[in-house]
Each structure stands twice: as structure tokens, then as C-alpha cells.
Amino acid sequence: MAVAVKAKRRQRRARLRQLTCAVLLAGTVTAAGAGLAAPVAAAEEGHAGEWSEVDAFVGGRLDATDTPGAALAVIEDGRVVHEKGFGEDGRGRTVTPDTPFLWGSVSKPVTGLAVMQQVEAGRVDLDAPVRGYLPWFRLADRDASDRITVRHLLTHTSGIPTAASGEIGDRYDNAPGALADAARDLARVEPADRPGGSFAYSSAGYAVLGALVEKVSGRPFGTYLHEEILDPLGMEHAVATEGDFTRERVAPGHRSLFGAPVPFDAPYDTSGVPYGHVGGSARDLARLALAELGGGKLHGRQVLSAKGIADTQRGHVDSSADRYGLGWSVGTLKGTGERMVWHDGALPGFQAMVVMLPDSDRAVIVLQNAYHQLRAEEFGDAAFGAAQLLAGADPRRTPVDPIAVALPWAAAALAGALLLGVAAPALRRLPGRRAAVRGRSRRRIVVAAVASVTAALGVAALLWRLPSALGGTLPMALLWLPDVGWGLIAAIALALLLAVERTVLAAVDLWRLRGGG
Known part of the structure; x- marks a missing residue:
């Protein structure tokens, strides 16, 4: 994939900076x-x-x-x-x-x-x-x-x-x-x-x-x-x-x-x-x-x-x-x-x-x-x-692009943050949620669940579209940038898992609020 086209690379770096910021904001981002x-x-x-x-x-x-x-x-x-x-x-x-x-x-x-x-x-x-x-x-x-x-x-x-x-x-x-x-x-x-x-x-x-x-x-x-x-x-x-x-x-x-x-x-x-x-x-x-x-x-x-x-x-x-x-x-x-x-x-x-x-x-x-x-x-x-x-000229020395260095770690950090989000209920002990549920209204439980699920699905969608926004595909990212590619896949999977988990937990909370347990 790769003729050295300077203008195209400048555009790519600009997109990378924008999208990296989005990722960091979404997840903690002879x-x-x-x-x-x-x-x-x-x-x-x-x-x-x-x-x-x-x-x-x-x-x-x-x-x-x-x-x-x-x-x-x-x-x-x-x-x-x-x-x-x-x-x-x-x-x-x-x-x-x-x-x-x-x-x-x-x-x-x-x-x-x-x-x-x-x-x-x-x-x-x-x-x-x-x-x-x-x-x-x-x-x-x-x-x-x-x-x-x-x-x-x-x-x-x-x-x-x-x-x-x-x-x-x-x-x-x-x-x-x-x-x-x-x-x-x-x-x-x-x-x-x-x-x-x-x-x-x-x-x-x-x-x-x-x-x-x-x-x-x-x-x-x-x-x-x-x-x-x-x-x-x-x-x-x-x-x-x-x-x-x-x-x-x-x-x-x-x-x-x-x-x-x-x-x-x-x-x-x-x-x-x-x-x-x-x-x-x-x-x-x-x-x-x-x-x-x-x-x-x-x-x-x-x-x-x-x-x-x-x-x-x-x-x-x-x-x-x-x-x-x-x-x-x-x-x-x-x-x-x-x-x-x-x-x-x-x-x-x-x-x-x-x-x-x-x-x-x-x-x-x-x-x-x-x-x-x-x-x-x-x-x-x-x-x-x-x-x-x-030719007698000063040789070109391109400095390291910090985005290129940071992007794999940003993808890994996002995956780590999502993993903590998925693990949070277990870390707080699920049985302990019973007392917390008693002080919450049905509306509050639903609004919180909708917000969490929407945010998780939004992160998954953003990460899924990230490679295409850079002119590639997720399989291409896995091949050419394996650390970034696998970080994105892990983050996408965890974001989807988080959305499912929050949906299930909301359903359990509503059931308990009705006196089911």
C-alpha cells in the first residue's frame, strides 16, 4: 500500500490527530x-x-x-x-x-x-x-x-x-x-x-x-x-x-x-x-x-x-x-x-x-x-x-510523528478502560446492588441504562468507522498496524459487551424494584 505522496500523508496525519482525540475522549481517552x-x-x-x-x-x-x-x-x-x-x-x-x-x-x-x-x-x-x-x-x-x-x-x-x-x-x-x-x-x-x-x-x-x-x-x-x-x-x-x-x-x-x-x-x-x-x-x-x-x-x-x-x-x-x-x-x-x-x-x-x-x-x-x-x-x-x-544538499530527517507513537497505546488504553467498565459491577459485588436499587426510581434506572448503552454503542461505532475514515478497512489495520488493529477489535468487542451488560443489569434492577428479589 504505498507511494510517498506528501500531501496525502499530511492529510492523513491531520485526520489521525482528530480521530485520536475522539478515541481518547470516548474511552479515557547495482x-x-x-x-x-x-x-x-x-x-x-x-x-x-x-x-x-x-x-x-x-x-x-x-x-x-x-x-x-x-x-x-x-x-x-x-x-x-x-x-x-x-x-x-x-x-x-x-x-x-x-x-x-x-x-x-x-x-x-x-x-x-x-x-x-x-x-x-x-x-x-x-x-x-x-x-x-x-x-x-x-x-x-x-x-x-x-x-x-x-x-x-x-x-x-x-x-x-x-x-x-x-x-x-x-x-x-x-x-x-x-x-x-x-x-x-x-x-x-x-x-x-x-x-x-x-x-x-x-x-x-x-x-x-x-x-x-x-x-x-x-x-x-x-x-x-x-x-x-x-x-x-x-x-x-x-x-x-x-x-x-x-x-x-x-x-x-x-x-x-x-x-x-x-x-x-x-x-x-x-x-x-x-x-x-x-x-x-x-x-x-x-x-x-x-x-x-x-x-x-x-x-x-x-x-x-x-x-x-x-x-x-x-x-x-x-x-x-x-x-x-x-x-x-x-x-x-x-x-x-x-x-x-x-x-x-x-x-x-x-x-x-x-x-x-x-x-x-x-x-x-x-x-x-x-x-x-x-x-x-x-x-x-x-x-x-x-x-x-x-548531490551536496542537507539530508532529510523526518521527526517522529507523536501520533504514530501514541495511537497504539491510545487504542490499548481505551480497551483497558472499557474492560474496567465491564468488570466494575463484579468489583462492586453484584449482590450489593440490591440496597442501591431501593433508593432509585424506575425512570432513573431506565435513563442511566439508556445513557450507558448509547455511549457504549457510540464508541463501538466510532471505532468501527475509524479505519474507513483513514482510507482503509479493519482487516487492513490488522495487517499493516497490528497493535492498532487488535486494540480496536478489543475495544469494539468490549464496548458491545458493556452495552449488553448494562442492558441486563438494568433489567435486573427493574425486576428487583418490583420486588422480584
């Missing part, structure tokens, strides 16, 4: 590898101190986010000039430039490249309706479905809402046809805007693009990527299929649990390859960046024409931050004004970023084996800041 390793080694030999500032900065950002392991690659002048591993993977092994990670939404530029290969082969027209290639494709609005083009999907202007990713994503489905099955499930999604009307980042749209490539190429999407992109570029540890995931022994990533990184050993997700489940090592991703900077060519293998590459890296539409091309975000590097082509990505447990500076023929790749959805900008600092250092 180019490297066998053929390319030598140039890297030559560049590194005797020059370790040259990169110490970059290494120290990246290491500091990893410490700031409690990330257990990461890999860094730096490209200059058409070659990988620096590589480094930091820390350990999810199985306690030392991270190296060959350690495989999952890349999250950095998969999208790979999918964009695959689509453009089909365009250059004459099998796909960017401005043709998607239904011309996938007759079964549709949203809940059939007319809108008919007008969505391939370009709309690539540029996130199809009208498919960002939240649709929650409908079809993170299902960890590896059955045959899983990708097409996920895309078919968009039939129940209402469009948020007309096709071409506005930018709305949509992983769901990229799932459709993957299904399109499968259909026109006649090959499973992961197989296509290997045969046409990953293998030709020599990406030896690339992951695009469940078999790759098993062969490379991809270690668990880490989610945050009350601020501590906890391994999350999720299975692979074939249904999510086009938008989030491509993976590989820092050296693999460096080879992709080298091809992108080299006009689609790396060591004699041309995966796309120079014109096609330039088109993918050109800003086609305004996005929430900078502009968006055909799979890439396009903008300027803060502090330098230099043109920047980049993408970040995240999955529960992983974060990845590629920052390319085409005018100076540089790139920075950072892969991390941890992620926190509410601290996304902090995770992005490692790559952005390293790129700024290379």
Missing part, C-alpha cells in the same frame, strides 16, 4: 552479480572512507525506525560504485547486497515496463479501452468501465479509488489464475471519479495491468517478467513467483508492535505481483535502475527503447506530490532542484525505494526489512537523504 561484481569491487577498493558519511546517515535512519536490516546500492556514471548491507534479516542472517527483499510498490515501474514492451510490440495501445483486451473487466459502473484506457491505469487516473486495494489486495493467493481473479473482484467497486478525471493512487489498477499483460502475452505474469525483464537484466535473485520466493528463502520482514519490530512471516502473494510482490536484492534493483538510466539497455540487452523509457519517466499527470508517469513518480530532489525519477514501496514488513537522478546519472537504492504505515516518511528518509548527500 549493477552487480557474477558478471558485474568486478566493477563494483574496483570502485570500492581503497575508498571505503569516501562513503562513510552516506553509510552513517543510512545507519542512523535505520536506528531511528528500529529497522533490523537493510541494503544500500549507489549508482554513478553507469555503474554501481557503492554497496552495503546493514544488520540482520528476519532469520538472524547478516544482510548483504545479495539478500532478497520484497519491493512493495516498486513493483509498479516493473509492471509499467512490461506494459510498454507490449505497446512497442504492437499488441497494446495505451489509449485503447482496457475492455478491448480484457472483455470481463468492469467496475460497478459499467459505463465508466468501458471508458477506462490502459494509460488511465498506468497513470492512476482510471477512477478506481485508492481504497479498492483493500477489496482485492493482500489476499496471499497463489492458485492458478489468482491475478485475474483479483482483478475480476473489482466488479463490485464504485468508481471515485470519471476516467481521466483525477489522480488516485491505485494498486488495484496495476493488478488489472498485470492481468492484461498475461492475456496479451499468453504467459503468467511472473513468468513474463522473468523472460522479458528480470533474466535479460541479470537479476539473479529476483522474485516474481511463489517458486522464486521459496528458492530465495526470503526472510520475514518486521511489523511494529508498540514500537518494537516483530517478525512477520507472511506467504507470497501471486495475485499481488504487479503492484507489490516483485522482489529481489539491492544488486537486482540496481540493475533495473542501470537499465532505466541507460535508455532501456544494460550490457547489450535492450528491454525497452530509449524513447519508451523516456516516456515512462516523463510526468504525464499531476499527482498529490510532483507528477506521475507510466509507473514512476517524477519531481525534483529537495534542496537541489535536480530532476528526480523515483518510486517507493511497502508491504507489511518491508520498505523499498529507488531514487534516480537522470541528469547526473546517479541513483540510490535502499531496501529495508521493516515498515510502519504511520511513519512512512521516516522510512523514506534513508534513500531520499542519501540522494541529497550525493
